[in-house]
Amino acid sequence: MSSIFSKILTWVAATVLVSLAGLLATSAFVSARLPGKVDFFARAQKVQLNAAREAYERGGRGALAAFLRRQDSDYHARHFLVDRRGVDLVDGTDRSRMVARAGPPAWPPLLPRGPLVIVRTSDDGAHRLLIELPPPFGPLQFLPYFLWFLAVIVALGYLLAxxxxxxxxxxxxxxERFGRGDLEVRFRSDRRDEIGQLGRAFDRMAERIETLLTAERRLLQDVSHELRSPLTRLIFALELARTAPDREAALSRASKEAGRLTELVDELLSLTRTEGDPAARVREPVPLGPLVRGLAEDCSLEAARRGGSIVLDADPDVVVLGDPELIRRAVENALRNAIRHSPDGEAVDLRVSRVDGSARIVVRDRGPGVAPEHLDDLFKPFFRVEADRDRESGGVGLGLAIARRAVGLHQGRIRxxxxxxxLAITIDLPASSTDVAGSATANA
Incomplete structure (x- = not known):
């Protein structure tokens, strides 16, 4: 009996059986001691005895017989009047054995052992009234009447178990499935009791562990995949620096490859942090106006080196709830990506507005755009349009992937x-209640 199911069912059945046995025992105890113990019945029987004596003394055996027949009919019991020796005054039968059986039934009266006999003696001891009652019910005779009750209780206990x-x-x-490596398994219970709370705690734990392990695995895969080529080129450049006549050019090439490695590692670590521990994330009201204004100022020098500029159009009242660093990184990556791919001398548009209860950020460059079939691929790690793979400004292909994951952590959407x-990168984030209240106040 090691399962909780069998334990619950056994305890319910045992409780019902003990309760039923106690009820039957109590009923039997009370019913066995009721006759002769209640003064009301004793007085009524005394009245019967005196009436029987009066009928006998006035009318003899015939009157006594008629009186006793009426008592038998009225009380559904047999009545006899005997003398002090136990002889029936109506028909002369010796009823001394019946007198000897008088008294309360044996205890415990599990089964009836014959009729119950009650004896009432006159004050002078000359006459006795014998009352023979039908056999009383024993506890086992009550049992069939309780079987339906027992069956219902056991059925309810079964359902509870x-x-x-x-x-x-x-x-x-x-x-067990989660322990075997199935990180996507969840309990998903709608119960509101402690079992449901335990299941939801497991789901939160599994979600957290899956997020951490997935981020760690992705980081290892990305590092092993992306570091191979820069390391090979760096080793080759260092070898050239030892053997080539133009050592300055070889060292410059090595420095460039080392810089690309540093950039790659920084981007990979940033990508991993966006998928890190959910409990460590900050959630606070973030005004998007000041945030994008600061980003525009930071990136304006980079745009100016290419002869371009950043055109900012931001609603100052738009507020979202989230991690300001993750939101900043998402917008910054989209903005720098637009500057990198915008032709020299062209402006980059940065707009912030409120659309249907959401905060919308749009970053647009004026470059060549992307083939429609590759628009979704832009947000995959290390994806770059083929034409950009050999460009100096091609980057490592992680900026928009980081932006997508940062936006996803805020239940937003990027496209x-x-x-x-x-090319236009559009970011939609749920506006906070602060933003909605401010908008309602402004409209009023």
Whole structure:
């Protein structure tokens, strides 16, 4: 009996049986001691005895017989009047054995042992009234009347055991699958009791562990994949620096490859942090106006070196709830990507507005755009348009991937579309209640 199902069912059945046995025992105890113990019945029987004596003394055996027949009919019991020796005054039968059987029934009266005999003696001891009652019910005779009650209780106990044991078994199976490496398994219970709370705690734990392990695995895969080529070129450049006549050019090439390695490692670490521990994330109101204004100032020098500029159009009242560093990184990566791919002398547009209860950020360049079939690929790690792979400004292909993951952590959406000319990156984030209240106040 190691399962909770069998324990619950056994305890319910045992409780019902003990309760039923106690009820039957109490009923038998009370019913066995009721006759002769209640003064009301004793007085009524005394009245019967005096009436029987009066009928006998006035009318003899015939009157006594008629009186006793009426008592038998009225009380559904047999009545006899005997003398002090136990002889029946109506028919002369010796009823001394019946007198000897008088008294309360044996205890415990599990089964009836014959009729119950009650004796009432006159004050002078000359006459006795014998009352023979039908056999009383014993506890076992009551048992069939309680069987339906017992069956209902056991059925309800069975349902209770199933209701408790089934989700625990499902949770056990989920834990075992998770332990075998199935990180996507979840309990997903709608119960509001402690079992449901335990299941939701497991789901939160599994989600957290899956996020951490997935980020770690992705980081290892990305590092092993992307570091191979820069390291090979760096080793080759260092070898040239020792053997080539133009050592300055070789060292410059080595420095450039080392810089690309540093940039790659920084981007990989940033990508991993966006998928890190959910409990460590900051959630606070973030005004987007000051945030994008600061980004525009930081990136304006980079745009100016290419002869371009950043055109800012930001609603100062738009507020979102989230991690300001992650939101800043998402917008910054989209903005720097637009500057990098915008032709020399062209402006980059940066707009912030409120659309249907959401905060919308749009970053648009005026470059050549992207083929429609590659628009979704822009947000995949290390993806770059083929034409950019050999450009000095091509980057490492992680900026928009980081932006997508940062936006996803805020239940937002990021997408790319061709703007003819150029490419537009649109970020939609849920506006905070602060923003909605401020908007309502402004409209009023």
């Amino acid at each position: 199933v209701n408790l044991a089934r989700p625990l078994r499902a949770l056990k199976a989920a834990v 790319a579309s061709n703007a003819d000319p150029g």
